[in-house]
Amino acid sequence: MSEETRLIRAGATSGDLVKTVGPPIQRGSTVLLPCAEALYDDDAYLTYGRAGLAAHDALKAALGEMERAAGVNLYPSGLAALTGAMLAVLKAGDEVLVVDNIYKPTRRFCDQVLARYGVAVRYFDPRQSPEDLVGSATAATRLIVMESPGSLTFELQDLAAIARLAKARGILTLADNTWGAGYLFKPLTQGIDISVQALTKYVGGHSDVFMGSAAASDLALVRQLEDGVHNLGWAVAAEDAYQMLRGLRTLPTRLKRQGEAGLKIAAWLREQPEVAQVIHPALPGAADYDLWARDYSGACGLFGFVLRPGSEACANAFLNALDLFGLGFSWGGFESLAILCDPQLGKRKFVPDLAGPLMRLHVGLENEDDLIADLRGGLDAYARATA
Ligand SMILES: Cc1ncc(COP(=O)(O)O)c(C=O)c1O
Known part of the structure; x- marks a missing residue:
């Protein structure tokens, strides 16, 4: 065989791969068939x-x-x-x-x-x-x-x-x-x-x-x-x-940790004077708590809360004062995130009555007391902006 053909044929896939914990990562569009x-x-x-x-x-x-x-x-x-x-x-x-x-x-x-x-x-x-x-x-x-x-x-x-x-x-x-x-x-x-x-x-x-x-x-x-x-x-x-x-x-382990931290933070937020409402279905007393308790084995780290009345600029002052919560639209990762939801509610036909700006938090894997301190800083900035 010529050198070029030898190179095309060399190092072909072995039929017997050793067993690893994860599956082999096979890259392939072509699948070679046996006959x-x-x-x-x-x-x-x-x-x-x-x-x-x-x-x-x-x-x-x-x-x-x-x-x-x-x-x-x-x-x-x-x-x-x-x-x-x-x-x-x-x-x-x-x-x-x-x-x-x-x-x-x-x-x-x-x-x-x-x-x-x-x-x-x-x-x-x-x-x-x-x-x-x-x-x-x-x-x-x-x-x-x-x-x-x-x-x-x-x-x-x-x-x-x-x-x-x-x-x-x-x-x-x-x-x-x-x-x-x-x-x-x-x-x-x-x-x-x-x-x-x-x-x-x-x-x-x-x-x-x-x-x-x-x-x-x-x-x-x-x-x-x-x-x-x-x-x-x-x-x-x-x-x-x-x-x-x-x-x-690691999904169960992360969900347990993030769900529990999220609930702790949601319960804390409910006590803060700048917060009008916390929207978390797994929080005892929530509108959907009974349905959540019937159907769910736990909570994830995503929930919302409503601030007392204030302008979008005041809501932005809250977000800009946060340090540990990143500003980003996604969720489900190891990192905590926050967004203002109001601009996204526009197309809806059935929006609940909200007293003020609606925030969404995603609680990541950081220590929840550090996250609470970060949120307190944001609420202080909100209180100053709305004063
Ligand atoms: C509830 C929900 N469904 C679906 C998606 C879409 O997922 P992806 O970003 O992978 O397209 C998102 C993304 O934010 C979501 O929040």
């Missing part, structure tokens, strides 16, 4: 790398275990999981009911893309009863999309009741369960058809990888979602799948 018959035998052989290799399979298996799912599909981001799952089950002429406190980019997709493809979108009040919600469905209603607790205002919904009523009408249900992370709450066990989460948040846990998942307990639905991924041509990198699996190993 000619295997080339078109999609049932028996994986024929192309876009469908995922060893690290993807390991991640899907672990997520499936956590979600109690028959199968899980991976997407390049949490938003892609939401949009991909909706595209996989909806068609022109269908109607989708979407909770009004949905993550804003999901709403933008519904308004700008679904509407253009002939799917009618109707937003419902997160406080609407399951009976009224499902009762409002028409013959065209194909899917109900929920997020519980909802983005920014954290209302909980009775997902089990909605799923039961929807199933009786032949309507599919989808829950964005990023707050519950597939661990604190398991939508499929409550009868929800599709459980979606942005793995980017708590599963990744380090604010450095994008990915989403959609899990289902019905195998035919898993296949339908999988077809959706394949038809759109999406793929996630093996390194990213490996990183997600690594994050999953």
